[in-house]
Amino acid sequence: MAVRNSMLNRLLSRSSDLGVARWMSSSSSSSWWKSVEPAPKDPILGVTEAFLADPSPDKVNVGVGAYRDDNGKPVVLDCVREAERRIAGSSFMEYLPMGGSVKMVEETLKLAYGENSELIKDKRIAAVQSLSGTGACRLFADFQKRFHPDSQIYIPVPTWANHHNIWRDAHVPQRTYHYYHPETKGLDFAGLMDDIKNAPNGSFFLLHACAHNPTGVDPSEEQWKEISYQFKVKGHFPFFDMAYQGFASGDPERDAKAIRIFLEDGHLFGIAQSYAKNMGLYGQRVGCLSVLCEDEKQAVAVKSQLQQLARPMYSNPPLHGALIVSTILGDADLKNLWLKEVKVMADRIIGMRTALQENLEKLRSPLSWEHITNQIGMFCYSGMTPEQVDRLTNEFHIYLTRNGRISMAGVTTGNVGYLANAIHEVTKSA
Amino acid sequence: MQNNGGVHGGGSSFSRRLREEESEHSIIFRDAVVEIYENGEEMRHLDDSNKQLISKEPRMVEPCGSRSEGPHNWCHRGLSRRFLRQQDKSWSGNNFGAYRDDDGRPVVLQCVREAEARIAGSEFLESVSASVSSKMVEESVKLVYGKESDVVKEGRVAGVQALSGTGACRLFAEFQRRFHPESRIYLPDPTWSNHHNIWRDAQVPERTFHYYDPDSKGLNFSSLIDDVKNAPDGSFFLLHPCAHNPTGVDPTIEQWREISYQFKVKNHFPFFDMAYQGFASGNLDQDAQAIRIFLEDDHLVGCAQSFAKNMGLYGYRVGCLSILCADSNQVGPIRSQLQRIARAVYSSPPVHGVLLVSTILSDPYLKSLWIEEVKTMANRVRRMRTTLQDSLERLDSPLSWEHITNQVGFFCFSGLTPEQVNRLAREFHIYMTHDGRISMAGVTTDNVSYLANAIHEVTRSDQEAKILCNV
Numbered sequence: 018m019a020v021r022n023s024m025l026n027r028l029l030s031r032s033s034d035l036g037v038a039r040w041m042s043s044s045s046s047s048s049w050w051k052s053v054e055p056a057p058k059d060p061i062l063g064v065t066e067a068f069l070a071d072p073s074p075d076k077v078n079v080g081v082g083a084y085r086d087d088n089g090k091p092v093v094l095d096c097v098r099e100a101e102r103r104i105a106g107s108s109f110m111e112y113l114p115m116g117g118s119v120k121m122v123e124e125t126l127k128l129a130y131g132e133n134s135e136l137i138k139d140k141r142i143a144a145v146q147s148l149s150g151t152g153a154c155r156l157f158a159d160f161q162k163r164f165h166p167d168s169q170i171y172i173p174v175p176t177w178a179n180h181h182n183i184w185r186d187a188h189v190p191q192r193t194y195h196y197y198h199p200e201t202k203g204l205d206f207a208g209l210m211d212d213i214k215n216a217p218n219g220s221f222f223l224l225h226a227c228a229h230n231p232t233g234v235d236p237s238e239e240q241w242k243e244i245s246y247q248f249k250v251k252g253h254f255p256f257f258d259m260a261y262q263g264f265a266s267g268d269p270e271r272d273a274k275a276i277r278i279f280l281e282d283g284h285l286f287g288i289a290q291s292y293a294k295n296m297g298l299y300g301q302r303v304g305c306l307s308v309l310c311e312d313e314k315q316a317v318a319v320k321s322q323l324q325q326l327a328r329p330m331y332s333n334p335p336l337h338g339a340l341i342v343s344t345i346l347g348d349a350d351l352k353n354l355w356l357k358e359v360k361v362m363a364d365r366i367i368g369m370r371t372a373l374q375e376n377l378e379k380l381r382s383p384l385s386w387e388h389i390t391n392q393i394g395m396f397c398y399s400g401m402t403p404e405q406v407d408r409l410t411n412e413f414h415i416y417l418t419r420n421g422r423i424s425m426a427g428v429t430t431g432n433v434g435y436l437a438n439a440i441h442e443v444t445k446s447a
Numbered sequence: 448m449q450n451n452g453g454v455h456g457g458g459s460s461f462s463r464r465l466r467e468e469e470s471e472h473s474i475i476f477r478d479a480v481v482e483i484y485e486n487g488e489e490m491r492h493l494d495d496s497n498k499q500l501i502s503k504e505p506r507m508v509e510p511c512g513s514r515s516e517g518p519h520n521w522c523h524r525g526l527s528r529r530f531l532r533q534q535d536k537s538w539s540g541n542n543f544g545a546y547r548d549d550d551g552r553p554v555v556l557q558c559v560r561e562a563e564a565r566i567a568g569s570e571f572l573e574s575v576s577a578s579v580s581s582k583m584v585e586e587s588v589k590l591v592y593g594k595e596s597d598v599v600k601e602g603r604v605a606g607v608q609a610l611s612g613t614g615a616c617r618l619f620a621e622f623q624r625r626f627h628p629e630s631r632i633y634l635p636d637p638t639w640s641n642h643h644n645i646w647r648d649a650q651v652p653e654r655t656f657h658y659y660d661p662d663s664k665g666l667n668f669s670s671l672i673d674d675v676k677n678a679p680d681g682s683f684f685l686l687h688p689c690a691h692n693p694t695g696v697d698p699t700i701e702q703w704r705e706i707s708y709q710f711k712v713k714n715h716f717p718f719f720d721m722a723y724q725g726f727a728s729g730n731l732d733q734d735a736q737a738i739r740i741f742l743e744d745d746h747l748v749g750c751a752q753s754f755a756k757n758m759g760l761y762g763y764r765v766g767c768l769s770i771l772c773a774d775s776n777q778v779g780p781i782r783s784q785l786q787r788i789a790r791a792v793y794s795s796p797p798v799h800g801v802l803l804v805s806t807i808l809s810d811p812y813l814k815s816l817w818i819e820e821v822k823t824m825a826n827r828v829r830r831m832r833t834t835l836q837d838s839l840e841r842l843d844s845p846l847s848w849e850h851i852t853n854q855v856g857f858f859c860f861s862g863l864t865p866e867q868v869n870r871l872a873r874e875f876h877i878y879m880t881h882d883g884r885i886s887m888a889g890v891t892t893d894n895v896s897y898l899a900n901a902i903h904e905v906t907r908s909d910q911e912a913k914i915l916c917n918v
Contacts, residue, residue: 049716049747050772053626055780056787105567108555111545111761148610148793155792159648182791300798329644330617331610335797336762 060178060418068416076414077436079427082230082395083299084362087429092362094297096355100344110336115324117146117305118339124346125305128262128269129276129288136280136309143319144307145327146334150260151179153289153306157256158187159326160308160319161221170256171212171222173197175420177230180223180258194222197232202388202400204234213247221254226288227272228261228394231422235265235393241275245282255279255286263295265394267363269356285309292342294395295359301338366395369428373397376437384444397423405443413439544692544722544857545761546824546888554824556759558817562806579805583608586808587767590724591735591750596742598771605781606769607789608796611761612722612753613641615768619718619749620649621788622770623683632718633674633684635659637882639692642685642720656684659694664850664862666696675709683716688737688750690723690856693884697727697855703737707744717741718749725757727855729825731818747771754804756857757821765800824888828857831890835859838899845910859885867905875901 064080078089086092116122122144126137136142147153161168170184173196184191194216195208213222224244229235236244248255257276263269279286291304306323310316327334345351367390374389389397401409401421409415415436417423428436548554584606592599609615623630632646635658646653656678657670675684686706691697698706710717719738727734741748753766768785772778789795807813829852836851851859863871863883871877877898879885890898 048773050626050770050777050781053777053780053784056783059790101567105563106560108553110555110559110759110763111553112755113762148797151790151794152792179790179794182787186788186791300795302793302795302797325644326648328613329641329648330614330792331764332613332641333762333764335610335764335800337799338797 064416064418067410071414071416073414075435077416077427077432079415079417079423079425079436082294082424082426084294084297084395084426085429087365087431089427089429089431092297094355094358096345096351096358097297097341099351099354100341103344104340107340112333113146113336113339115145115328115333116320117334118336118343120347121303121339121343122146122305124343125290126307128346129259129273129290129307130280131273131277140313141310141316142307143310143316143323144305145320145323146339147289147304147306147327148302148331148334149293149304150258150289150291151183152302152334153291153304154180154183154258155187156306156323156326156330157287157289157308158184158189160323162187162189163322163326165221168221171216171220173209173223173225173229175231176223176225177258177260189221192216196229197234197398199400202234202398203391204236204240206236206240209236210243210247213244213251213253216251216253219252219254221256222248224255224257224275226257226259226262226275228265228396230260230394231396231418231420232398233392233394233396233425234398236275238274238278241278245279245284248279248284249282255284257286257288259288260291261294261394262290263356263359264363264366267360267367269295269359285311292338295362296342296345296355298338298341301341302335303338303342366425366428369425369430369433370397372430372433373425373428373437376434377441380437380441382441382445395424395426397425399423399440401440401444408443409439413442415439544756544886544888546756546759546828546857547891549827549891549893551889551891551893554759556817556820558807558813558820559759559803561813561816562803565806566802579802580608582809583801583805584767584769586805587752588769590731590808591721591738591752591769592742592771593732593735593739596739598742602775602778603772604769605772605778605785606767607782607785608801609751609766609768609789610764610793610796611755611766612720612751613645614764614796615751615753615766616642616645616720617649618768618785618788619751619770620646620651622785624649624651625784625788627683630681630683633678633682635671635685635687635691637693638685638687639720639722651683654678658691659696659860661862664696664860665853666698666702668698668702671698672705672709675706675713675715678713678715681714681716683718684710685718685720686737688719688721688724689727689734690858692722692856693858693880693882694860695854695856695858695887696860698737700736700740703740707741707746710741710746711744716749717746718751720751722751722753723756723856724752725818725821726825726828726857729822729829731821747773754800757824758804758807758817760800760803763800763803764797765804828887828890831887831892831895832859834892834895835887835890835899838896839903842899842903844903844906845913846906857886857888859887861885861902863902863905870905871901875904877901 061080061082065078068076068078068080084092123137126142126144127134130136130142145156147156158170161170169190169192171192171194172180172184174193175197181191194212195205198205198208216222225235227235245255247253257279259273259276262272265272276286276288287306287308289304289306292301293299293304308316308319308323310319345355370390370392374386377384377386377389384400388400392398399421403419403421406417406419406421409417413435546554588604588606589599592604598604607618609618620632623632631652631654633654633656634642634646636655637659643653656674657667659665660667660670678684687697689697707717709715721735721738724734725731732739738748738750747770749768749770751766751768755761755764755766770781770785772781807817832852832854836848839846839848839851850862854860861879861883863879865881865883868879868881868883871879875897885898
């Protein structure tokens with residue numbers, strides 16, 4: 018009240034000001050954000066929230082795409098703990114360069130392009146540290162918009178929901194291409210190839226390099242070769258989102274196979290890489306965007322333009338995660354430890370896939386569950402309908418997204434039997 | 448001329464590439480990487496956040512104004528900083544906004560060290576837990592608005608973490624574009640160069656408003672007020688609440704009250720970029736005074752906060768964006784929209800910095816330690832201002848150097864011309880942005896006399912002109 022009075026006094030002493038009457042009569046400051054509606058809720062977060070709120074002792078969370086050990090606990094890798102120990106007490110907290118940690122980027126490129134890649138030696142790769150995979154995709158989308166303003170992006174159906182948000186917010190129009198085949202719960206290869214052929218020449222395509230999210234369905238090596246060939250014919254631009262390198266087969270080299278095939282065929286492409294899952298660095302937001310160029314000069318120019326895009330987003334990328342990654346990958350022992358730990362994580366998931374499928378078969382489910390072990394990576398597209406999913410949640414306290422996607426990382430030896438029973442119950446009459 | 452490893456070394460060194468040096472535990476590189484091709488044909492400016500000028504495309508390198516230096520002496524018109532080796536005592540090479548102690552070394556605050564020890568090993572969750580996030584935001588907004596303020600008590604602050612000040616500004620710019628698509632932003636002239644990039648990339652058209660008066664090296668208050676009055680009602684303005692970057696020129700309390708009043712009359716939206724809270728006066732509340740004045744006048748402001756400088760957390764990219772609401776029901780929707788925008792840029796903010804800030808601000812002991820440390824840093828910078836001015840006066844410089852101590856914060860707008868700045872670089876290996884902005888945070892008792900001498904030297908012709916005029 019006293020505040021208003023003092024303001025009033027100031028105003029009254031300036032009552033000749035035309036604006037006074039206007040101000041006194043309007044409370045327009047309340048209208049700045051009146052039109053702001055709540056944003057739609059993230060469906061995946063909603064699943065976790067519901068899970069947390071459920072008091073049942075049997076509850077199972079197979080919704081969220083983050084790794085859990087066989088006790089259902091989040092994991093901090095030993096290599097990460099050791100790296101943290103080494104960098105603790107560092108006296109450097111200042112800004113990284115706009116393009117991020119050079120060392121981290123170099124090591125990251127080796128993972129994607131090959132340890133001894135000529136392209137790295139020839140400096141043909143424009144690469145910057147990014148805010149995990151999301152940041153890499155967004156930086157690329159903005160770059161695409163800036164230098165190919167009339168282009169579109171072809172996105173697989175289905176894909177990680179945030180891909181749509183990213184290219185939309187970058188003002189790049191989207192199209193989709195066939196990917197998942199609900200009948201086989203595998204790849205709709207014919208549909209995919211048709212879409213590639215029918216797209217205008219020189220279209221931009223988003224590809225999941227391995228462990229497709231959300232379906233777990235990856236093309237075979239032969240299929241990748243065919244896709245690469247068609248891309249060459251059509252002059253399409255391939256953009257790989259590689260969020261799960263190491264997680265699919267347990268071997269990062271093997272998981273980069275698609276990229277290596279495209280390299281052999283001489284494509285110039287882009288890659289988004291993330292350490293969120295394969296190093297468990299989720300919250301640190303560390304990744305890399307790379308764009309393969311014709312020559313070093315072009316790479317220098319492209320990198321500078323990527324930095325110009327990054328500067329008004331966040332100036333320079335965060336330090337901590339980059340230090341962890343470069344410490345691990347820059348030390349032979351730590352790197353080996355990491356490779357072992359990635360394999361352990363991947364193997365556990367593969368083991369759970371086998372166990373889930375076997376359990377369902379032992380229950381003499383009338384349906385085929387082969388897709389559980391055919392699919393790869395963190396997720397399994399179970400083929401269950403939304404109604405079946407609802408039953409799983411309501412009757413069995415099992416939480417997953419309504420598209421039937423099971424996060425295999427949430428399956429443990431402790432809950433796989435229960436999960437199989439529940440799935441059998443809701444699907445046996447299908 | 449000494450070859451100090453900087454680009455101006457001359458001779459065959461001009462083709463040397465300044466490389467980033469990185470050791471296992473620290474990254475020494477902090478300045479721009481400049482690459483000059485062998486034939487001098489092309490130069491790119493790879494910049495970081497504190498450069499004054501950004502060059503978007505490769506530019507021709509041109510010889511300096513005076514042709515006598517020969518073909519290898521390039522003037523980098525866009526380049527504000529060069530990498531210098533640590534051993535070069537002539538100048539720490541620090542011209543960007545990072546604090547240095549009196550030995551010219553970067554500082555890690557004690558409160559940060561302690562917070563690190565406490566959080567060690569605890570941060571490897573998928574994302575920062577909701578309670579830590581909201582704690583960090585809660586404490587951050589209290590710093591801005593005052594913990595006893597009505598807006599805080601009534602829950603009318605919509606706050607989210609952001610990628611330091613840059614990220615907070617960009618998030619706001621995107622939000623502004625989304626919900627006021629026809630609006631523009633008024634930026635002070637001059638301002639941090641990245642402000643222009645941010646609103647431009649968010650596709651919000653810009654205008655500028657008068658701010659700095661080169662004659663007085665102070666505030667051009669009357670023109671500022673004119674611009675505020677002449678802007679269309681309901682315009683969006685960016686304001687620096689304290690320690691204006693790059694000029695160090697802040698309005699007085701009375702001037703802020705006047706500005707706030709005019710904003711009310713015109714119903715403008717005030718967006719504050721507060722990157723240096725604590726660094727202007729040494730007192731956090733005092734540095735937030737401008738914002739508190741606007742609050743008294745019932746403005747619903749927005750504020751970008753950064754912990755880069757005042758907590759020394761530069762590389763961790765931690766800050767906060769807050770938007771005041773008319774009532775607490777608006778908070779949820781606004782936060783959800785901000786998070787939605789952020790989701791398509793980086794999903795969630797990096798956890799390490801958030802945990803550090805949350806730990807420090809939630810613990811009374813750590814928080815009071817931090818407050819002391821900010822004061823120490825600010826006081827050192829102020830002492831350097833006084834010392835620099837005294838040194839120049841003792842050299843009997845007839846020019847006025849009062850602006851050095853009138854200006855506040857990290858930077859001093861010296862008034863040096865681009866030619867004088869170039870001379871400082873060439874002859875004295877002192878590097879600053881071409882607009883004459885000196886980073887006072889890089890001045891030490893060791894180098895302040897050298898700096899004063901050098902400035903005195905290069906301003907001789909000004910002095911001579913002044914003496915001539917007085918004859």
